Amino acid sequence: MREVTENICCSEVKVVIGEGSLSKLLDIKDHKIGVIYSKKLNIDNVIKYLSDPYLISIEDGENAKDLSNIMLLVNELFERNFDRSDYIIAVGGGTVTDIAGFVASIYLRGINLVNVPTTFLGMVDAAIGGKNGVNFNNIKNIIGTFYQPTMIISDLTFLETLPTEELKKGLAEVIKYGLTLDKELYDFLSLNKDEVLNKDKLVLEELIYRSTIDKLAVVKEDERETRGIRIVLNFGHTIGHAIEAGSGFKVPHGYAISVGMVCEAKIAEELGYAEEGVVEDVLWLLQLYGLPYDISQIDAPLDLKTALNAIEMDKKHRRNVILMPFPTRIGNWKKVEVPLNVIKGFAEQCLTK
Numbered sequence: 001m002r003e004v005t006e007n008i009c010c011s012e013v014k015v016v017i018g019e020g021s022l023s024k025l026l027d028i029k030d031h032k033i034g035v036i037y038s039k040k041l042n043i044d045n046v047i048k049y050l051s052d053p054y055l056i057s058i059e060d061g062e063n064a065k066d067l068s069n070i071m072l073l074v075n076e077l078f079e080r081n082f083d084r085s086d087y088i089i090a091v092g093g094g095t096v097t098d099i100a101g102f103v104a105s106i107y108l109r110g111i112n113l114v115n116v117p118t119t120f121l122g123m124v125d126a127a128i129g130g131k132n133g134v135n136f137n138n139i140k141n142i143i144g145t146f147y148q149p150t151m152i153i154s155d156l157t158f159l160e161t162l163p164t165e166e167l168k169k170g171l172a173e174v175i176k177y178g179l180t181l182d183k184e185l186y187d188f189l190s191l192n193k194d195e196v197l198n199k200d201k202l203v204l205e206e207l208i209y210r211s212t213i214d215k216l217a218v219v220k221e222d223e224r225e226t227r228g229i230r231i232v233l234n235f236g237h238t239i240g241h242a243i244e245a246g247s248g249f250k251v252p253h254g255y256a257i258s259v260g261m262v263c264e265a266k267i268a269e270e271l272g273y274a275e276e277g278v279v280e281d282v283l284w285l286l287q288l289y290g291l292p293y294d295i296s297q298i299d300a301p302l303d304l305k306t307a308l309n310a311i312e313m314d315k316k317h318r319r320n321v322i323l324m325p326f327p328t329r330i331g332n333w334k335k336v337e338v339p340l341n342v343i344k345g346f347a348e349q350c351l352t353k
């Protein structure tokens with residue numbers, strides 16, 4: 001079991017990673033506890049550590065990230081007189097931690113939040129960093145807050161039931177950290193493919209640990225995405241979001257950003273920011289893990305116009321310029337301002353089947 005503690009602005013965030021780490025829940029005493037969890041999960045392993053929790057099961061998945069569900073949950077807390085010293089424990093994938101995190105942040109302007117991610121994507125990304133959000137008007141995560149959990153518990157036991165497809169979606173984000181921030185992680189991924197895909201617990205623990213450290217280090221420097229540092233976590237996401245939007249959100253996020261990372265690395269190379277060979281390194285690792293690296297591998301039909309329009313909605317877009325996090329060489333990156341029409345031009349090439 002490994003522990004990481006980081007101070008992010010005004011909050012201390014503790015992360016506990018490893019099999020059996022759920023026992024850390026015993027630290028929560030003398031408060032009301034509301035467990036917001038995915039209906040699809042058996043959470044006996046969580047409940048056994050809690051005294052008299054109030055259980056609130058919810059649907060998971062993208063459709064559940066809706067304001068109406070947020071208000072139902074707020075009402076549940078209100079009716080049970082939860083106060084600011086009480087706790088919400090979110091148990092589920094990224095959709096559940098996003099929903100519960102948003103509720104925790106707005107109820108009484110913030111009550112204690114503990115994230116218990118149950119998907120690999122949740123453990124390496126969604127449960128970390130304090131961003132949460134719901135969708136509105138067909139735009140993902142457009143309503144949300146920044147709110148740090150006090151504790152994140154990544155217990156690998158949950159991964160035993162996780163389908164390989166879901167593991168791969170999270171791997172795309174781990175590869176993103178390796179390509180932009182962490183060459184050792186890139187090398188580790190290169191050397192341990194079979195162990196990763198066979199869900200070797202120690203190897204997955206190492207991936208979750210390194211991803212946690214990499215993401216927390218970025219968030220510590222730029223929690224609110226105002227200093228041009230947190231944008232690195234968006235590598236592959238400008239084109240990735242375009243693919244998601246152009247397919248009517250039929251293409252899973254992890255697959256969309258895999259193709260997005262290749263496109264954006266190509267743009268970085270064409271514009272002279274990435275060293276020669278970076279695109280090959282990106283392609284090689286994605287191929288190793290069976291992730292898509294070209295738009296022709298995406299099954300869903302893509303509406304190019306919708307995809308290109310989505311680039312204008314990119315949150316890094318300001319006055320016809322987009323701030324792009326470009327890989328320069330493996331484990332390094334640079335912030336570059338690129339005119340919107342240049343990105344759209346490259347995107348059109350990349351996304352034409």
Ligand SMILES: NC(=O)c1ccc[n+]([C@@H]2O[C@H](COP(=O)([O-])OP(=O)(O)OC[C@H]3O[C@@H](n4cnc5c(N)ncnc54)[C@H](O)[C@@H]3O)[C@@H](O)[C@H]2O)c1
Nearest residue numbers: 040061093094095096118119121125126131132158161162
């Ligand atoms: N807040 C952030 O910083 C951040 C970062 C990345 C992604 N996200 C959000 O996360 C969401 C995606 O998260 P996700 O991929 O975890 O999706 P998800 O929550 O929909 O979970 C994916 C699937 O896995 C199932 N599942 C969950 N735990 C399981 C387990 N232990 N065993 C078997 N099945 C299990 C779920 O029921 C669901 O069907 C998106 O909405 C995205 O916007 C947020």
